[in-house]
Amino acid sequence: MRVDLHTHSTASDGTDSPAELVRKAAVAGLDVVALTDHDTTRGHAEAIAALPEGVTLVTGAELSCRIDGISMHMLAYLFDAEEPALLAERELVRDDRVPRAQGMITKLQELGVPVTWEQVARIAGDGSVGRPHVASALVELGVVPTVNDAFTPDWLADGGRVFVEKHETDPFEAIRLIKGAGGVAVFAHPGASKRGLTVPEAAIVEMAAAGLDGVEVDHMDHDADTRARLRGLAKELGLLVTGSSDYHGSRKTCVLGEYTTDPEVYGEITRRAFGAFPVPGAGGAV
Incomplete structure (x- = not known):
């Protein structure tokens, strides 16, 4: 089995x-x-x-x-x-996931990354939005090569530059x-x-x-x-x-x-x- x-x-x-x-x-x-x-x-x-x-x-x-x-x-x-x-x-x-994602998007935009809520929402679809969806947006934009590469102190890792608590x-x-x-x-x-x-x-x-x-x-x-x-x-x-x-x-x-x-x-x-x-x-x- x-x-x-x-x-x-x-x-x-x-x-x-x-x-x-x-x-x-x-x-x-x-x-x-x-x-x-x-x-x-x-x-x-x-x-x-x-x-x-x-x-x-x-x-x-x-x-x-x-x-x-x-x-x-x-x-x-x-x-x-x-x-x-x-x-x-x-x-x-779950209810805290949306404002968290929006907060990460704001931080990314302040760093000059042209990610948008519309892009992340499209990637998330009907799913509960989370950091992997933001990471996928960074891959789409060519900022990082893979989703895993987005989970670093430079980006989305706990305590990273664009990390937002939920x-x-x-x-x-x-x-x-x-x-x-x-x-x-x-x-x-x-x-x-x-x-x-x-x-x-x-x-x-x-x-x-x-x-x-x-x-x-x-x-x-x-x-x-x-x-x-x-x-x-x-x-x-x-x-x-x-x-x-x-x-x-x-x-x-x-x-x-x-x-x-x-x-x-x-x-x-x-x-x-x-x-x-x-x-x-x-x-x-x-």
């Missing part, structure tokens, strides 16, 4: 529609794929309607969090998408909300130092005590030493270890199924969750 528990669609900052994503998951030989768009579940219905036979969908989201000034992401799996408290927090984060959830509150909605909480790419400062291990210890279920270890932004260190920490703390592609379509170089989660860990995630259940494919019919 091949299980990929971290992907994005056009509902946030991916380039494949939810329907295209689940069809590509089948072509990639995945048995299970999680749709975890940033702070939204808007793509779930389309993904379920298009889900090929033989592929199971895990519904989820990647929640934007911040602790001690450090940005981090929390993967939430199989929660009740209509649970009021978690829904309200997701909406609060509302982000305290991770301990995120864990509480996810668990309260019947979901499972996994810290996404905790050792991705190329993205900026990473959360210290002491904070992960505290999150584990607060109910964190797991850490995403096998990820394209983790080198071998980082994976080994995180795997050891997870064992020490009794946390689940997941692996995922963090697929974004053509916006990033990762491919579906590049890293996967052990089927036994996937089974444990489904046993812990009670807010929603995995959806088996029905050949594209609801």
Whole structure:
């Protein structure tokens, strides 16, 4: 069984529609794929309607969090998408994305970069606008060669010249909300130092005590030493270890199924969750 528990669609900052994503998951030989768009579940219905036979969908989201000034992401799996408290927090984060993007555009214009809100909005389409859309605009304008090159101190990285903060959830509150909605909480790419400062291990210890279920270890932004260190920490703390592609379509170089989660860990995630259940494919019919 091949299980990929971290992907994005056009509902946030991916380039494949939810329907295209689940069809590509089948072509990639995945048995299970999680749709975890940033702070939204808007793509779930389309993904379920298009889900090929033989592929199971895990519904989820990647929640934007911040602790001690450090940005981090929390993967939430199989929660009740209509649970009021978690829904309200997701909406609060999403509503802050537009003024944040507009603030970054203003800073870019002050630096002489001719980016516009209309350009970024076109790139974002119906998705929740975010830094990757601004980065794509910089690529279109020839300012940087790739999206990843936009995430540097010169441009969009945390604390960079055009960085603008947005509302982000305290991770301990995120864990509480996810668990309260019947979901499972996994810290996404905790050792991705190329993205900026990473959360210290002491904070992960505290999150584990607060109910964190797991850490995403096998990820394209983790080198071998980082994976080994995180795997050891997870064992020490009794946390689940997941692996995922963090697929974004053509916006990033990762491919579906590049890293996967052990089927036994996937089974444990489904046993812990009670807010929603995995959806088996029905050949594209609801």
